[in-house]
Amino acid sequence: MTLVKAPPDRLYGRVKGKKLRPRQEWLLAEFLPRVAWPENQFAIAQELWLEVGFGGGEHAHALAEANPGINLIAAEVFETGICSLLSRLAPEDVADPVPPANLRLFTDDARPLLRALPDAALAKLFLMFPDPWPKARHAKRRFVHPALIAEAARALRPGGEWRIASDDPTYQAWTDETLAAQTHFAVTRSTERPAGWPPTRYEAKAIKAGRQPVYWSLVRR
Numbered sequence: 001m002t003l004v005k006a007p008p009d010r011l012y013g014r015v016k017g018k019k020l021r022p023r024q025e026w027l028l029a030e031f032l033p034r035v036a037w038p039e040n041q042f043a044i045a046q047e048l049w050l051e052v053g054f055g056g057g058e059h060a061h062a063l064a065e066a067n068p069g070i071n072l073i074a075a076e077v078f079e080t081g082i083c084s085l086l087s088r089l090a091p092e093d094v095a096d097p098v099p100p101a102n103l104r105l106f107t108d109d110a111r112p113l114l115r116a117l118p119d120a121a122l123a124k125l126f127l128m129f130p131d132p133w134p135k136a137r138h139a140k141r142r143f144v145h146p147a148l149i150a151e152a153a154r155a156l157r158p159g160g161e162w163r164i165a166s167d168d169p170t171y172q173a174w175t176d177e178t179l180a181a182q183t184h185f186a187v188t189r190s191t192e193r194p195a196g197w198p199p200t201r202y203e204a205k206a207i208k209a210g211r212q213p214v215y216w217s218l219v220r221r
């Protein structure tokens with residue numbers, strides 16, 4: 001097997017958005033500490049799922065609500081996105097919001113988190129519409145990368161699934177090429193969102209703008 005050197009864990013996307021409103025400040029200061037991973041462990045030990053780059057959090061929230069029998073760690077670094085998921089969990093009109101038992105937020109780079117997981121710890125991994133970094137000289141910034149594929153394969157259990165979606169033609173071609181060169185996963189590719197995959201905000205924007213998403217399901221051999 002060829003060993004691929006992993007690119008450095010450096011974040012290039014935006015981490016801070018617009019100035020936060022008082023409600024968002026409250027969510028970060030008061031509610032996040034109640035749902036932050038790893039400070040808050042899951043109430044029950046059950047199979048573990050990980051979403052990388054949850055954006056506005058609609059996908060992570062839908063997964064956690066539809067699947068009470070799993071534990072989901074949702075990772076995001078963009079502050080406005082983190083506030084958006086927190087506001088789903090703690091709506092302003094609910095006086096005493098109760099943190100969900102099976103959803104935790106990791107508000108840092110998902111790559112070291114993935115590497116820190118024990119072998120075969122994950123049953124599912126989600127990478128929905130990652131930042132495409134379409135310029136060739138930025139290819140090392142892409143989450144889909146031979147080194148990351150080996151790391152995801154290590155962290156997923158046999159039979160576990162990695163779901164990837166992208167609307168960017170360069171990223172789609174890159175993903176096809178990278179997946180064709182690996183043997184850890186059996187790959188299914190579709191231009192229709194498969195049943196059971198919640199929609200995402202970024203996907204809706206892409207479709208509205210006339211871009212065709214591609215969805216890959218990778219099953220760990």
Ligand SMILES: C[S@@+](CC[C@H](N)C(=O)[O-])C[C@H]1O[C@@H](n2cnc3c(N)ncnc32)[C@H](O)[C@@H]1O
Pocket residue numbers: 013014052053054055056075076077078081108109110111127128129130131132200201202203
């Ligand atoms: C294009 S957005 C898509 C968001 C969402 N998945 C959707 O489909 O609407 C990609 C997100 O990934 C986040 N992101 C990028 N690299 C990350 C990393 N290493 N760890 C955690 N989040 C990351 C970015 O902050 C950004 O919000």
